[in-house]
Structure formats: C-alpha cells, structure tokens
Amino acid sequence: MAFLNIDSVKDRTFDAIVIGSGMSGGWAAKEFGDKGLKTLVLERGRDVKHLKDYPTTNLNPWEFPHHGVVPAKIQEANPIVNRCYAFGEDAMHFFVKDAEHPYVQDKPFDWIRGYQTGGKSLMWARQTQRWSDFDYEGPARDGFAVDWPVRYKDVAPWYSYVEKFAGISGNKDGIAELPDGEFLPAFPLNAVETYFSKHVKSKYQNRHVISARCAHLSQPNQIHLDQGRGQCQKRTLCQRGCPFGGYFSANASTIPWALRSGHVTLRPHSVVESIIYDEKLGKATGVRVIDANTKEAIEYYADVIFVNAAALNTNLVLLNSTSNRFPTGLGNDSGVLGKYIAFHNYSARIGAEYDGAKEWTTDGRNPAGGGYIPRFRNVYKQETNFLRGYAAGFSAYRWRETSQDGIGEELKKNLVKDDLSAWHVGSHMMGETIPKESSYVKLDKSLKDPFGVPQLKISVDYDDNDKKMRDDYFEQMTEMFTTAGFKNIKTQVDPRNPGLDIHEMGGVRMGNDPKTSMLDKWNRLHACKNVYVTDGACMTSTSCQNPSLTYMALTARAVDHYIGEKKKQNV
Numbered sequence: 299m300a301f302l303n304i305d306s307v308k309d310r311t312f313d314a315i316v317i318g319s320g321m322s323g324g325w326a327a328k329e330f331g332d333k334g335l336k337t338l339v340l341e342r343g344r345d346v347k348h349l350k351d352y353p354t355t356n357l358n359p360w361e362f363p364h365h366g367v368v369p370a371k372i373q374e375a376n377p378i379v380n381r382c383y384a385f386g387e388d389a390m391h392f393f394v395k396d397a398e399h400p401y402v403q404d405k406p407f408d409w410i411r412g413y414q415t416g417g418k419s420l421m422w423a424r425q426t427q428r429w430s431d432f433d434y435e436g437p438a439r440d441g442f443a444v445d446w447p448v449r450y451k452d453v454a455p456w457y458s459y460v461e462k463f464a465g466i467s468g469n470k471d472g473i474a475e476l477p478d479g480e481f482l483p484a485f486p487l488n489a490v491e492t493y494f495s496k497h498v499k500s501k502y503q504n505r506h507v508i509s510a511r512c513a514h515l516s517q518p519n520q521i522h523l524d525q526g527r528g529q530c531q532k533r534t535l536c537q538r539g540c541p542f543g544g545y546f547s548a549n550a551s552t553i554p555w556a557l558r559s560g561h562v563t564l565r566p567h568s569v570v571e572s573i574i575y576d577e578k579l580g581k582a583t584g585v586r587v588i589d590a591n592t593k594e595a596i597e598y599y600a601d602v603i604f605v606n607a608a609a610l611n612t613n614l615v616l617l618n619s620t621s622n623r624f625p626t627g628l629g630n631d632s633g634v635l636g637k638y639i640a641f642h643n644y645s646a647r648i649g650a651e652y653d654g655a656k657e658w659t660t661d662g663r664n665p666a667g668g669g670y671i672p673r674f675r676n677v678y679k680q681e682t683n684f685l686r687g688y689a690a691g692f693s694a695y696r697w698r699e700t701s702q703d704g705i706g707e708e709l710k711k712n713l714v715k716d717d718l719s720a721w722h723v724g725s726h727m728m729g730e731t732i733p734k735e736s737s738y739v740k741l742d743k744s745l746k747d748p749f750g751v752p753q754l755k756i757s758v759d760y761d762d763n764d765k766k767m768r769d770d771y772f773e774q775m776t777e778m779f780t781t782a783g784f785k786n787i788k789t790q791v792d793p794r795n796p797g798l799d800i801h802e803m804g805g806v807r808m809g810n811d812p813k814t815s816m817l818d819k820w821n822r823l824h825a826c827k828n829v830y831v832t833d834g835a836c837m838t839s840t841s842c843q844n845p846s847l848t849y850m851a852l853t854a855r856a857v858d859h860y861i862g863e864k865k866k867q868n869v
Contacts (some may be wrong), residue, residue: 307599309674310596311338312599312600314330314604315338315339315340315584315602315603315604316328316604317570317604317612318417318612318833319548319564320416321846321850322850323341323549323607324416324556325853326832327556329853330562331555331556331561332556333857335863339562340585341414341566342413342568343417346392346420348480348526348549348553363387364386366386367391369387376395379393379396384421384537388538389421389537391757398588399413399748401753401756402754402755403756405757405796410800413555415564415694416547420539423819424545424546425513425844426468427849428450428454430450430474430477433452433843434446434449442839445810446808448838455460457479457847459851459854460482460847460854462521464850466479466480466482467516468482468509468512469508473506475672475674476508481517482515482517483624484509484666485509485510486509486700487668488658490658490721491693493654493782495669497782498778501832502778507669507674507692508668508715510723511543512665514544514665515545516530523785526543530544531543532663532665533663538773546605567591568704569588570586570587571587571616571751572620573605573628574586574618575826577622582826582828583599584597601670602829602830602860602869604832609803609835611637612805612833613805613844614751617635617739628823630825631824632814634741637737638716640734640737640795640802640804640840641731641796642799642801643729644729644799645792646790646792648772648775648779649723649725649790650775650784650786652694652722653721660696667693668694669693670689670692671692673689673730674687683825684766686729686842687729688730689842689843690725690726690756690775691726692726692727693725694721696721697719698717698719700715701715716820723784725775726792728844729764729767729842731761731840732839738757738758739756741758759798799846801844803840804835806831807835808836815838818837820856822856823835832853836852849866
C-alpha cells in the first residue's frame, strides 16, 4: 500500500479515481483493479486494516474499562452519534464524533458516519435483500419521484455477481416481491419464529415470515476462502470488526482484494474538496483533495471518477464542484442536485408475549437477527390511504429469570437458578419514505468544516404518508399478533430523527430525463459522462429493503459499462 508523496502531474495521474472506500467504493476499487486499471482510492479517514485495526474484537466483557458503556462525558459531547445502536465502548472508535465533521440541521437529522477504510461497512447491520420490479417500477406506477431508468432484469445479473463474492445467507423463498438470490445456507428461525411463520402463511395471502437474509458466511465457498475470510462464528460482535471475515465488509473483502491486484493505490486522510471540471474538454479531469493531516491542497487526475463518498457526502462534493459551466454543482443542469432526499422510516415497534412452546428455548446466537417480513401492503394494488409500504423484522426470545433477592445462600441460588421467562416477540417497521423536493441538502453559505469545505445544511423530515404507514403497521401487526395467540401486545412510537436509520438516499438520482434527474441508466452524470455515482445518492426511490446490496450491484454494473465504453473508445 502506498501513502503517496507526489510532486509531479504524471505521478498524480491515474486511469480511475474512486472517492470513498466503503460499501460501494470498495466494489469500484475491486472491479477496476481486476480490469487492470491504475486506480486511486481516496478515503477521508484513517486507514483501518483487516485484523490489525480491530482493537476490541477479542476483548471479554470485563476487559472494557466501562463494561461496554460509553462514558457519560463522551455521551454528552456526542448527542447525535450516541443515539446510534452500535455506538458502544466496543465500537465508538469507528464512528465520526459530532465535533469532527459539523453540519447544519434545518430540521433534526442524525447523520451517522464512519470515516475510515471500509467506511460504515464495518458497522452495518448486514441485512441484504434484492429489489424487485415492484420497487423499480414504483415511482412510475404510483406517481411519485421520477421513473427509474432500470428494471429488475437489468440489475439481476449484478445482484448474482456481488452475492457470490460477498456471501449472502438465505433461503430460496419463491416470493415475487423479494427475489431469491445466490444464497449460502440460511440461519434458521427458532421455534416461536417458525410457529409465527407457519401461522402467517396459513392465515394470510401474500404475507410471509422468512429467515432474514444477511451478508454472513454460514458456509464459505472457495471464493470466500480466496479472500482470506472464514466461516461466521455467530459471535454477534460484528460492529467491532470481525477477525474471521465472517461477514462482508470492504475491509475484509473488496479493499484487500483490490490492493492485491497491484493496480490500486489507497490514500487515506484525503478529504475530497471538489471535482475538477475542464471547460474546454467538456469533462471532469480530476479531484481536488485536502490532506487531513497537513491541510495541503493536492490535485489528482484520471479519465473517470467514481463518487462513492456515501449519499450525503457525495451530494456535498458535487454541490461544491462549481465552475462557469456548472455554477450550482457538477452536472446540475436539471437543478435537482441535493433534492429529493429520502430515508427509511423505523419509527414503529411492537412487542408481545407468547405462552406456548415452553419446551423450547434458544441455543447460540443468530447473526441474521431472526425473521423478516417482506412488504405486503400496496404491492399488487393500491389498497391503503398511503403510498408504498413497509417491511418488518420479527424475532422471538426468552431468558433465564435470575434474581438478586436475598443474602448468602439464598442469593447464590437466586443468581444461578434456571427458570425461563415466557417467550417475548418483537417487530420493528422498515418503511419506504417518499422523495420530495422539500427534502434537500445544500451548502451553508458561511460555515466551514475543519478543512475549509462548506458545511452541509440538511432539511429532511417525516410527513403525513409516514404517519399513515406507521398507523397501518400497528394495525396490521397487532392483528397478526392477536390471531397468533400472542398476549400483552404493546405498540411503541420510536421518536427517532430521520437519519438514524442510516439509509439516507437520493440527491443525485437516476432517471431517463436529464431535465428531472442527474444520472442516466449507467449511473453516469447526464451532463458529465466520465463521472459516475453509485452509492446511496444515486437512488431514485428507497423501496423498503435494505439498500447496500443494490449499491454494490449498481457499482459493479457501472464499472463494467465504463470498461466496455473504454474498449469501444467511446470515452
């Protein structure tokens, strides 16, 4: 790996530049490396090497100074990132602290970021589902956003391509709205999850409870061993970084693979300030970087640039890339850059108890988290007073009921008794939100970050569609729980801010019409054909599936397109 000290244009010139080394950037680096292109990967954070830089991965609970809890002083200094479920003493070193990259909230928005090699792929929840044509055709059918320029058949081969390399566990469930993939063996449902799955199948048409599909090596294939990865050990300590490479991350998979090609250079501590556009050539020629350590400005050059900085930072980079040709941001002839931001609505939960299956308990841990309920509302027809729909998680669990009552011998017995609780079941909603022009990001006119780059101003919020969807989730899940015989059913509105789902998308959306979109069907800027965007910023709509698998597939597809155009001498 080269940390560059470059003082000549020749040495700063590459065939390709990739901005970002996370979920999608890692894939761009791998694909370019495999194709033999001299590639520079720019990462604004530090370098985190697989195995070497996971300091807490093998620590026992008693080895943490604060027993896994983030100290109060750090919590108080980081009210935004502290709300993230994975921000604990074991993983907080992978998260951007609130003061490290400030931004402006026109409306409350929790922007969760990971600035290091691998980005957020180190800390993601690893849930992976394909989109179907119900999702790609959604905007055209339901009349929101703009039509996607691709359909499932265009992306399906690339889903297969990345699934085989990444390693996805799951079952072939035969559900039209949730296409099957190239699966390793699934992590099975437990007794009560299985009971609920069978109940739903018998009671409801077109509703399913399946084993959650996740990016874990339940049974590695040779391609995974070739990456140096091993079988998932079901530790469920994934946010610490996995020493076995048991789940997919850029650190364990695509980045080391790319570097081994000999064609890829990784440069950490590189804050991308803007993309350089040449007015005479009519294309982008390079990237302007601020060295995070020295604050020195450096320019790198390439024939093609892939922007994979994560959705909102990708918007920031393009908005800050101004010129006479593009005074409001690179490629922004349509005026929609930074607009139509959307996210996933996780604001609803439901829980209950089950008196049955007392002869069963759980054994071990399930890294997939249990069950998954694919979207079943407004799939085949519009049947509600809201647009689109929601998926849901589902899990069941019980625990040993110990007690700290008594003293002496009585206390000892209470602490080690083997009485088991009743089964508890729970579900959370994952709702699709509607992209709106009023949901936007833009550059603040006066405030700068520590590197002199304008701060991002974010204005994103829930709307009436989100509330109606949440109410329907409560109604439908309550009915399903009741008919299954679950008791003490309780619903809960989660008052989380947008952004805490960590699935922000849009702002540089794909579309057929350059007047209403930023990117074509190959993820190229309509107005600047040698710049591609394949991270969450490119998404025209959000569906309700987890998005990372789609980012990976679109990235591999886009690199393949560029290589094809290069061979035809069309670039």
